[in-house]
Amino acid sequence: MALEVRGVAYSYGDRVALDGVDLEVTPGVLTGLLGPNGAGKTTLMRIVLGVLVPDRGDVRLDGAPVDSAVRQRWGYMPQERGLYPGMPVGEQVVYFARLHGLSRADATARARALLDELGMSERWDERTDKLSGGLQQRLQLATALAHEPDVVVLDEPFAGLDPVAVADLSDSLRQRARAGCTVLFSSHQLDLVQNLCEDIVMVDEGRIVLRGPLASLRAASSGVxxxxxxxxxxxxxxxxxxxxxxxxxxxxxxxxxxxxxxxxxxxxxxxxxxxxxxxxxxxLPSLSQLFLEAVTPGSTTAPAASSSATGSRMPAGAADGSAR
Structure with missing residues (x-):
C-alpha cells in the first residue's frame, strides 16, 4: 500500500512548518524522512496520522483518501514516550494490541513474540518506569507493532539508543519491509541511518530538498x-x-x-x-554531505534523482520550536 502525501502545507500562526510537501512511501522499502531539528518532520508525521489537519493538501493510501478506519491498521511510534509508567511490560503490549481489536489470547501471543524478538522476553512482569531509556524505546516499538500494522510510522526511533539497540531496531524494521509493510521513519541523525534507508525524503525548513533512492542520489551527486x-x-x-x-x-x-x-x-x-x-x-558522499549539497546555493544535484526546493527560503531557525 503506497502512502502518498500531496501538496501538504501547515503553519503555526505566521510560522510556516510545511510548504507544499509531496512524497510517496513505497511498500517493501525503508523510507527515511530526514532533516535537521526544526525541519518540519514531526509536523508532517502528525498530519499523516491525522493528529493535525493540513492547511492544504491531503494524505492518501493507494490513491484513496485516508480516514480513521484506515489508520486503525497503522502503527505509530511517537518521538515522546507514549507508555504507561506503572504498567508491566507485557501487559502494556497486550493493552495496545487490544486497542486495535485483537482478542486477549491473540494479543498475549503477539506480545510474547514481539518481546522475544526485541530481546525483552524476560522483562514481561517489570514495570515500564523501571526500564532504561533504551529498553523503553524497544517497548514503544513493540506497542507500535502489536497489531501487525500495514503501515508503520516512527518519529525519531533511534534517539538516545546505543549501537546495539540501533542494530536490533533496524533489523526489526527491515523484517517488516521485507514482509511488504509500508515503513516511514524520521531522523535528524543523518549518517546514523545511512546504511538503513533505501529511499530518502530530505526536508529543510518545511520543504523537500532531496528525495529518491539513496544509492542513485549518492551516485549522481557532485560530491563523488x-x-x-x-x-x-x-x-x-x-x-x-x-x-x-x-x-x-x-x-x-x-x-x-x-x-x-x-x-x-x-x-x-x-x-x-x-x-x-x-x-x-x-x-560516495554521506547523507550529511548530500544534505549540504542540496541546501547550498549553486549546488548541482542531479534533477533526475532528486527534487530540490524552489522559491524563497525561510529565515534560519524559523521552523524551530513548535514547527517541528
Missing part, C-alpha cells in the same frame, strides 16, 4: 570522489577528464572529485597507464 594510489608523480593522465579536480594529494595517493557522468573505470585505466596502481576506490 575517487581515491587512486598510483606510483607516478606525473598527473597529466588526469587532463583527459574534463571537470575532474584534485581534492588532495599525499605521497602516491591522489583524491579526485569527478563530475557526474565520468566513468570511474576509465579513470582507473588512465591511472594504470601512467603507473602501477596499488589502491583504487570510489567514495
Amino acid at each position: 570522489q575517487l581515491r587512486v594510489n598510483v606510483r607516478s608523480r606525473d598527473r597529466r593522465w588526469l587532463d583527459r577528464f574534463a571537470g575532474a579536480t584534485v581534492v588532495s594529494e599525499e605521497a602516491d595517493e591522489v583524491r579526485i572529485a569527478i563530475p557526474h557522468g565520468t566513468d570511474p573505470l576509465e579513470v582507473l585505466d588512465a591511472a594504470r597507464a601512467a603507473g602501477h596502481v596499488d589502491d583504487f576506490g570510489l567514495d
Whole structure:
C-alpha cells in the first residue's frame, strides 16, 4: 500500500512548518524522512496520522483518501514516550494490541513474540518506569507493532539508543519491509541511518530538498570522489577528464572529485597507464554531505534523482520550536 502525501502545507500562526510537501512511501522499502531539528518532520508525521489537519493538501493510501478506519491498521511510534509508567511490560503490549481489536489470547501471543524478538522476553512482569531509556524505546516499538500494522510510522526511533539497540531496531524494521509493510521513519541523525534507508525524503525548513533512492542520489551527486594510489608523480593522465579536480594529494595517493557522468573505470585505466596502481576506490558522499549539497546555493544535484526546493527560503531557525 503506497502512502502518498500531496501538496501538504501547515503553519503555526505566521510560522510556516510545511510548504507544499509531496512524497510517496513505497511498500517493501525503508523510507527515511530526514532533516535537521526544526525541519518540519514531526509536523508532517502528525498530519499523516491525522493528529493535525493540513492547511492544504491531503494524505492518501493507494490513491484513496485516508480516514480513521484506515489508520486503525497503522502503527505509530511517537518521538515522546507514549507508555504507561506503572504498567508491566507485557501487559502494556497486550493493552495496545487490544486497542486495535485483537482478542486477549491473540494479543498475549503477539506480545510474547514481539518481546522475544526485541530481546525483552524476560522483562514481561517489570514495570515500564523501571526500564532504561533504551529498553523503553524497544517497548514503544513493540506497542507500535502489536497489531501487525500495514503501515508503520516512527518519529525519531533511534534517539538516545546505543549501537546495539540501533542494530536490533533496524533489523526489526527491515523484517517488516521485507514482509511488504509500508515503513516511514524520521531522523535528524543523518549518517546514523545511512546504511538503513533505501529511499530518502530530505526536508529543510518545511520543504523537500532531496528525495529518491539513496544509492542513485549518492551516485549522481557532485560530491563523488575517487581515491587512486598510483606510483607516478606525473598527473597529466588526469587532463583527459574534463571537470575532474584534485581534492588532495599525499605521497602516491591522489583524491579526485569527478563530475557526474565520468566513468570511474576509465579513470582507473588512465591511472594504470601512467603507473602501477596499488589502491583504487570510489567514495560516495554521506547523507550529511548530500544534505549540504542540496541546501547550498549553486549546488548541482542531479534533477533526475532528486527534487530540490524552489522559491524563497525561510529565515534560519524559523521552523524551530513548535514547527517541528
